[in-house]
Amino acid sequence: MRVNHEIPIESGQKFQVDRFKPADATGIANLFYAIYGPDYPFDTYYIPERIIEENHRGNIHSVVARTPKGDIVAHGALYRSSPVSSGLFEIGQYIVLKNYRETFAAYKINQYISESLTQFIRADGIFGEAVCNHVTTQKSSALIGMKDVALEVDLMPAGVYEKETGKSGRVSCLMQFRSSNDRPHEVFIPQIYRESIERILEDCSISRTIKRCRGSVPSDCESDVRVKYFGHAGVARANVVRMGPDFESVLNRFEKKAVGDGIIVFQLFINLDAPWNENGVELLRERGYFLGGYVPRWFDTDGLLMQKVFSQPDFDGINLYSEKARQIKEYVRADWDRAGKRAESTEEAVNRKA
């Protein structure tokens, strides 16, 4: 049954940070309602039975701050999201009741996830998407050993943060990653991105053999592209598991549908396990896609993020905590200058033959 009203929680209670228990489900739903009202875009978090089911299935691993009375005053989680690999979990869903924000609940949940939960569930790795309208989340992630790997330009819709910051405009996100159980393997890198990728990999503590792309696409290889649309955010994500000779027509169909649905931010995650991707990457750059960064273990093998936006990004307005993140931003900006500016108008994308 969907929670549809807030139940006040007494202030000043002591709490314990712990893994999810089924009895916590109603408290988690109450917490989401208290913070977001009825407007959180994922219904699961309002329905206790679904919270229990998703935790039981291992799609979400909730961590809570629980009082002796059983009230839930804060929440964080590891959960399966956009990656193809089921071993790569996203860290997030952090929320804290307003009357508990002076406490260290969020920090303690962050530590618990980092020190205990990742081992318990045997994650291969964790990643996060920290907003860039402030640096608090980036810094919290850095403290638990997460490394900067990609910059997602204009990912979040403007309205979400306007109330908090008073600033309008979409918000970019810094992707950060930490390996738990690495899988050493070869990756095939388009030459144009070699320098930036080598820089990104420097401190990630993962073992990769970098090889140069070579060869043509095999004629008997069919593209495997898996698309998710986040209409409420204006974002489309495509996981390019395999680029075949039909990739251009697959791309045309993806873009035409996305633009027709009002999508304004396109992200392609490209599997780097095949040596023949260079032509496909160049095609994307001709279409206005530019570098986002490197996404370890996205496919169980690693991926390359490319992205396209239809308006000029405000790179100077992107707030970044670390020197490495600022370096990534410069790589992204330089590629936007070279390739991103070519992004066609939405009308051209709609009219392109699928």
Add this chain to the structure above:
Amino acid sequence: MAVTVSDIIAIMKEAGINPEIVSGLKLDVPLFRQGLDSIDLPVIAVATEKKYGVDLSDADAAKLKTINEFVLFLNQKLK
């Protein structure tokens, strides 16, 4: 054994606080005016709890503004 300023500085460095900031800290100036922020406070508090086995509540930790106040508080707790 009494807790000293050097002990607190060492805890901060081990906990991952920016070493450039830590090495320049003044003892009687509020930490939030010397480059530390709301993320750093729980890091320091939890690391201190672990090292000395004291119960440092979130509310207590939030009142400790300077290094000298940290040292004084801990030594009172450890008596």
